[in-house]
Amino acid sequence: MIKNGSLNYRKPLSWGEYDPHRRGNTRIGMWAWLWQRISALAVIVLLGLHVTLTYRPLIQFLLLLAVTFHATLGLRVILLDFNIVGVKYHRALVGGLVGLGLVVMGLVWFSIY
Amino acid sequence: MAQTSGGVRNIKVFRYDPQQGGEGHFDSYVLNIQDETTTTILDVLLRIQREQDPTLSFRFACRVNMCGSCGMVINGKEGLACKTNVSHIPQGKEVTIRPLNHFPVIKDLVVDMEPFFKKYEEALPFYEPREETTEPAVIRPGSRERQDIGMATDCIACGCCVSSCTMCHYHEGYAGPAALNRAFTLLADSRDGLFEERLDRVLASCYNCRTEFNCTEVCPKRISGTRAIKYIQRLALKHIKAKPETIEAEQPAVAQPSCASEMAGSMAGNMAGNMDRRTFISQVGVGLLGTCLALGVGGVVGAAFVGPTRARTPRLWVPAASLSSIPVGDVTTIKINYETKNGLYTQQVAERVLVSRTGDEIICFKASCTHLGCMVKWDGNAGRFRCACHGGAFDRNGKVIAGPPPKPLDRYPFRVDSDHLLVEVG
Ligand code: SF4
Ligand code: FES
Numbered sequence: 256m257i258k259n260g261s262l263n264y265r266k267p268l269s270w271g272e273y274d275p276h277r278r279g280n281t282r283i284g285m286w287a288w289l290w291q292r293i294s295a296l297a298v299i300v301l302l303g304l305h306v307t308l309t310y311r312p313l314i315q316f317l318l319l320l321a322v323t324f325h326a327t328l329g330l331r332v333i334l335l336d337f338n339i340v341g342v343k344y345h346r347a348l349v350g351g352l353v354g355l356g357l358v359v360m361g362l363v364w365f366s367i368y
Numbered sequence: 369m370a371q372t373s374g375g376v377r378n379i380k381v382f383r384y385d386p387q388q389g390g391e392g393h394f395d396s397y398v399l400n401i402q403d404e405t406t407t408t409i410l411d412v413l414l415r416i417q418r419e420q421d422p423t424l425s426f427r428f429a430c431r432v433n434m435c436g437s438c439g440m441v442i443n444g445k446e447g448l449a450c451k452t453n454v455s456h457i458p459q460g461k462e463v464t465i466r467p468l469n470h471f472p473v474i475k476d477l478v479v480d481m482e483p484f485f486k487k488y489e490e491a492l493p494f495y496e497p498r499e500e501t502t503e504p505a506v507i508r509p510g511s512r513e514r515q516d517i518g519m520a521t522d523c524i525a526c527g528c529c530v531s532s533c534t535m536c537h538y539h540e541g542y543a544g545p546a547a548l549n550r551a552f553t554l555l556a557d558s559r560d561g562l563f564e565e566r567l568d569r570v571l572a573s574c575y576n577c578r579t580e581f582n583c584t585e586v587c588p589k590r591i592s593g594t595r596a597i598k599y600i601q602r603l604a605l606k607h608i609k610a611k612p613e614t615i616e617a618e619q620p621a622v623a624q625p626s627c628a629s630e631m632a633g634s635m636a637g638n639m640a641g642n643m644d645r646r647t648f649i650s651q652v653g654v655g656l657l658g659t660c661l662a663l664g665v666g667g668v669v670g671a672a673f674v675g676p677t678r679a680r681t682p683r684l685w686v687p688a689a690s691l692s693s694i695p696v697g698d699v700t701t702i703k704i705n706y707e708t709k710n711g712l713y714t715q716q717v718a719e720r721v722l723v724s725r726t727g728d729e730i731i732c733f734k735a736s737c738t739h740l741g742c743m744v745k746w747d748g749n750a751g752r753f754r755c756a757c758h759g760g761a762f763d764r765n766g767k768v769i770a771g772p773p774p775k776p777l778d779r780y781p782f783r784v785d786s787d788h789l790l791v792e793v794g
Contacts, residue, residue: 263386264480265473270534273382273392273466276444284581284594285534299665306668332579335598342595345581 287349291328297321312368319360327356374402377454379412381424382466384473392473394464397421404455409442409465413449413477426477433588436524439531440477441466446528446586468531484527484546491547491570495554498561505559513556520596521553522589529583529593535576540647543573545583545593552596555603567604574600684708685783685790688721688732692787699724699746699753699764701735706793721780721791722746722753724764732780732791733766739773753777 271277301318308314331348334340340348377399384392397416401407410428417424428438431450438449443457443464457463471479507514529545530536536544543551551570554560574597583593686706694700702721707714720735720743733753737744742757752769753762760771767776780791 262474263389265384265386265389265392267470267472267479268467269537270469270532272469273394274441274444275380275464278444280444282581282585284579284585288578288580299661303665303668335579335594336601338598338602342581342584342592342598345584345594 283346283349287328287331290324291332294321294324294328298325316364319364323356323360324353327352374400374404375460376400377404377412378462379416380462380464381413381416381476382464383424383476384467386475394466395421401454405453407454408450409440409447409452409454409463410438410449412454412463413465424477425475434524436526439468439526439528439588441468441531446532448526448528448588451588468527470531470533470536471527479527481525481527484525484530484544487543487547488525488550491543491551492554492562492566493547493550495557495559496561498559507559513558516556516599517553519589520549520591523549523591524589526588528586528588529591532582532586533593534580534582535578539576541573542576543570545587545597548573548577548600549591549593549596552599555600567600567607570600571604574604683792684794686793688723688782688789688791690787691784691789694723694725694730694789696725696727698748701746704791704793708794717793719793722777723789726764730782730784730789731766732782732789734778734780736778737773738768738775738777739771744777 268274298318298321301314301321304311304314305318328349331345331352334348334352335342335345379397379399380394381397382392383395384390397420399412399415401412410431413424413426417426426438426440426449428450429435430437433448433451436448439446440449441447442449442452443461446468449465454463465477467473467477467479471481471483474480523546525546527546529549533545536542548570551566555563555566555570560566577594577597579594581592581594584591584595587593684706686704688702688704689700694702700723702723703718704721705716705718708717709715722733722735722744724731724733733744735744736742737755737757737760739755739758739760742755744753744755744760744762747754751764753766755761755771755773758772760773761769762773762777763769765776766779768774780793782789782791784790
């Protein structure tokens, strides 16, 4: 609670607090950001696992997946930052890049195994 | 549409009473709405206030999307109450209305916009002509800058974008999309005289943007805060190339301390000027955590890659069998199991040893063919070792007698220790 003269202000609400429908309204840009962070953590953990437990196809697959997500979503930010792709296509960019990344990843995976 | 668009709606409104304090709560109201396509959330609030609860507080003025005072969060999305129709919320679903994020709540849906306008002011939101002139400036509608600025000047300062942006919560000094958009419209304007000063003030804030596009999604005027922020970043890139001496000019301003402890003191003083202790400590904490993680991962990767090349794996004596269990005059196949360490991982190895014992002579062969490594087996009838893969054959002493193998069978060094046969691996 914040005191302001005679009035007691409530401290600011934050994103999602008392906000029952927020999750359904979370748009793709926000997910793209969130998933890049999550994939970054996944890369750290899986890289460690990959090095300690070598040649486990499951770990390799998950690592490749995490790297794909992290790289494509990073590419998204670079493309937007330098205005190589206009911000009005930002929604299509997420799907397009991640899709492309997954296709490339699939090709790499099946050419190895 | 009118026949399907009416009905009873549950409306949940966030209530906070400054007299009572506390966290606040939702109050539920039931409203019969004739035509949802022509009923705005503002109409709903007005009806609740008139018909059911006169203590309900909210802000509005123009009712036609012009003043920006009725920004609030409607079903998890920021918007203007006077612009959002009840029909925008799926049929039959409850309507929840709550105040904007990131602003202190005064009462119910009314927030204190003071922080918003403070940040707005810090970005120098006014126009200052480059040169004094009494003539109206001529800006061609087709000119590049006019096109770039576009409708970004339409901001009505409703605060929706600031409320939607999670970075406004995590970075206290962040100016937020609205202020940065305002700065952008002036930075892009070639007539404006405050370019440098404004850029100095807003640039740091631009790097708090994480490209979430939340502000762009909610702006009732369809302004993209993200676009404005990226524009300023690119502007700064061009500008820094053109004018590097501004950074150096600041250095003599720092006092030259005479000893190290003073230096530490003045550094801490400088830090304190810009941020409070808690943010400083938390930033240092995050930095340290990041460094530790990087070192940890780097160490693991380094040890795994460099380790095996550096250290020769030590020789290992593995017990194979007791000597008395090995028949004389025959070749016996014995399985051995052992572990090797390679870098960070240990590997279980299972191998076969072919022990040939004649009289008091013992030879321990490796059961892998010297051609391509297939498994070699003893053929007692023919008195030779055979490899099934390419027809290689070796005699009792391991010498090649047929097929492609280039050299005799490999042997294990071995020793006998009180009736135990041990072979050396690794
Ligand atoms: S940029 Fe849009 S959302 Fe932000 S304050 Fe202005 S009108 Fe409101
Ligand atoms: S009342 Fe003015 S914008 Fe909604």
